[in-house]
Amino acid sequence: MDDNKRDDSFSTEKNKELTTLKETIKEQVLNELREKYGNGFKKDELEKIASRILEDYVEIKDKVLLDYIREEERKKEREKKEKPAEEEKEEFFIRFGLNFRLQHMLLFTSCIVLILTGIPEKFYFTSPAAFFINLVGGMKTITLIHRIGAAGLVCMFLYHCLIYTPFTRQGRSDFIELLPRWKDVTDVIQMIKYFFGKTDEKPKFGRFSYIEKFDYWAVYWGCIIMIGSGFLMWFEVESINLFGKVIVDICKEAHSDEGLLCTLAILIWHFYNVHFNPRVFPMSWVWWNGKISKEDMIEEHPLEYEKIMMKRNKAVKKNE
Amino acid sequence: MKNRKNNRKDLLSLKFISLFIFFIFLSLSVYAQPDDTKCLVCHGKKGFSNPLSTGRILNLYVDAKELRKSVHSEKSCTDCHSDVLSIPHRNEINKVNCAERCHFVGNPSGAPETVKYSEYFQSVHGQALLKGVSSAPICQDCHGSHDIYKPDNENSKVSRKNIPKTCGKCHLQEYVDFTNSVHGEAYQKGNPDVPVCTNCHGEHKILSHDNPKSTVYASHIRETCSACHEKMQIMEKYGVSTEQVETYEESFHGIANEFGIKTAANCASCHGYHNIRPSSDPKSTIYKDNIPKTCGKCHPGANINFAKGKMHINPKKKESGIVYYVAQSFKYLTISVMLALVAHIILDLRKRLKKTES
Numbered sequence: 001m002d003d004n005k006r007d008d009s010f011s012t013e014k015n016k017e018l019t020t021l022k023e024t025i026k027e028q029v030l031n032e033l034r035e036k037y038g039n040g041f042k043k044d045e046l047e048k049i050a051s052r053i054l055e056d057y058v059e060i061k062d063k064v065l066l067d068y069i070r071e072e073e074r075k076k077e078r079e080k081k082e083k084p085a086e087e088e089k090e091e092f093f094i095r096f097g098l099n100f101r102l103q104h105m106l107l108f109t110s111c112i113v114l115i116l117t118g119i120p121e122k123f124y125f126t127s128p129a130a131f132f133i134n135l136v137g138g139m140k141t142i143t144l145i146h147r148i149g150a151a152g153l154v155c156m157f158l159y160h161c162l163i164y165t166p167f168t169r170q171g172r173s174d175f176i177e178l179l180p181r182w183k184d185v186t187d188v189i190q191m192i193k194y195f196f197g198k199t200d201e202k203p204k205f206g207r208f209s210y211i212e213k214f215d216y217w218a219v220y221w222g223c224i225i226m227i228g229s230g231f232l233m234w235f236e237v238e239s240i241n242l243f244g245k246v247i248v249d250i251c252k253e254a255h256s257d258e259g260l261l262c263t264l265a266i267l268i269w270h271f272y273n274v275h276f277n278p279r280v281f282p283m284s285w286v287w288w289n290g291k292i293s294k295e296d297m298i299e300e301h302p303l304e305y306e307k308i309m310m311k312r313n314k315a316v317k318k319n320e
Numbered sequence: 321m322k323n324r325k326n327n328r329k330d331l332l333s334l335k336f337i338s339l340f341i342f343f344i345f346l347s348l349s350v351y352a353q354p355d356d357t358k359c360l361v362c363h364g365k366k367g368f369s370n371p372l373s374t375g376r377i378l379n380l381y382v383d384a385k386e387l388r389k390s391v392h393s394e395k396s397c398t399d400c401h402s403d404v405l406s407i408p409h410r411n412e413i414n415k416v417n418c419a420e421r422c423h424f425v426g427n428p429s430g431a432p433e434t435v436k437y438s439e440y441f442q443s444v445h446g447q448a449l450l451k452g453v454s455s456a457p458i459c460q461d462c463h464g465s466h467d468i469y470k471p472d473n474e475n476s477k478v479s480r481k482n483i484p485k486t487c488g489k490c491h492l493q494e495y496v497d498f499t500n501s502v503h504g505e506a507y508q509k510g511n512p513d514v515p516v517c518t519n520c521h522g523e524h525k526i527l528s529h530d531n532p533k534s535t536v537y538a539s540h541i542r543e544t545c546s547a548c549h550e551k552m553q554i555m556e557k558y559g560v561s562t563e564q565v566e567t568y569e570e571s572f573h574g575i576a577n578e579f580g581i582k583t584a585a586n587c588a589s590c591h592g593y594h595n596i597r598p599s600s601d602p603k604s605t606i607y608k609d610n611i612p613k614t615c616g617k618c619h620p621g622a623n624i625n626f627a628k629g630k631m632h633i634n635p636k637k638k639e640s641g642i643v644y645y646v647a648q649s650f651k652y653l654t655i656s657v658m659l660a661l662v663a664h665i666i667l668d669l670r671k672r673l674k675k676t677e678s
Contacts, residue, residue, distance in 0.1 A: 241621065
């Protein structure tokens, strides 16, 4: 309300100024006309000519102004296209770098191959498994494919542990972030309280929630068990020669059981968190483009968001 | 008077007629009896024989009592030796072809009707015969000739008592291996449960071990052995575990074998077949010191460590030691982890529902 009043008073003042301006301009024009053509024209005709000139002038002025404003706008747009606007930067955060995403892709392709060929081997006595094994081309073929998948998993795991984690900045910081802390325990307790309505506050997560940490360490432990036991069974003669047959029996049991556990964890837990959860259904795209929206960031990783904003503010202050 | 005379005459003629009829019947019944007396004039003499061109002396003595005790007690010589047309017979007498005269399906002479006749011709023996192998066994080689009895008769050549000897006539090495094996030794002591040749190989339908239909083909060995080794009531008598079948089927070897990989080990690959011996026997393929050699057949470079620990392992049983505990801990780990995760998911969904409602 106040603003409108102010606007009205402001516009009336302006209008007054404009009318006085217009009149002075008109008089000047009239005077000039009288000096040059005073003898040839009557007074009222002169006034008509003056007012027409004035109208033309105003029109032209408006056009010129409009053109100028449009040109300025275009310039601004061009600049926007050339540089990503600061507003968009605020909309998305890069959660996972390309390196990490490629590792994840290699991990899940080999895992899919391993599960598809491993589970039928575990449940060989069921008819669908037998059908699938024969469909693929028999036991020899399916074990060969299983070992190709294994090679992929070994490559990914070795790269992750021996190169990515120790030798890249992101790898190091993420690994430290992923280490379990006391906070995770309290987070779980708070989450359960929240589920049962004892508190209205969800636990605030940092870069990795306990859910994601569980996923990461489950894969880590799974890889150690599966690759270790798988390797010993792959070279069974050497393993038995070194440790006796019992090592292969243990490996077979562990490999088979851990394989089932991994499969169930992926199908139930991981698929719920990244596919079936109503918040992300049908799929979270973080694995593909690494981006997370500001909304999700504040929702899921508020502590990390705060950290990032603090850093930015510091950087802005430094620049100033 | 007249009437009386007439009556007497009539009676006499009646007597004659009835006598005549009686004699006819008598002679008929004599005819019905196989008349082997003519044959036995020569063949009933002990030592009656004929030197062959090959140098072998062909014994031509026939013990008539034997034939009378056999399943063919009602048959005469010429029923089978149909090529004997006159006495003395100068021509070469052929071996009797049982299948030609009586032993075929739909025969009119009352010989047992079974598929065994055709099975024989499909078998490795019958096929060899059809190919013209002279040493191929024919019916008489296993069943005997004049001394054929039902298999449940101890005197039969194909009775449980005589089968190994009968087969051993040609398969001598196998006979020796068998009689020294754990099965053979028990068999010689009169054990009724151990297998003899026919239990594994079949009788008429004996096929080569590389024929996919054979009971001793790589993929069928497990069924053949488990026919006895799965049966609790047989195995508990001798303290042999019936688990060996199940544990084999769950092992790498068993699974690969089931999916038709013939190079995967079956029972016989490790335990042998005719020469199966207990692991305590130094001659056994599964004796501690022989294990590297036995495993090395497929796993080159196997050393003595292959003999350490149990071979047949059942992870569900405590006797398996460490494997059992690994299996158990994984079982409970999986159950508890899955329960926790599923509970978390359900609680999460429930909370979301409540939120959207409010």
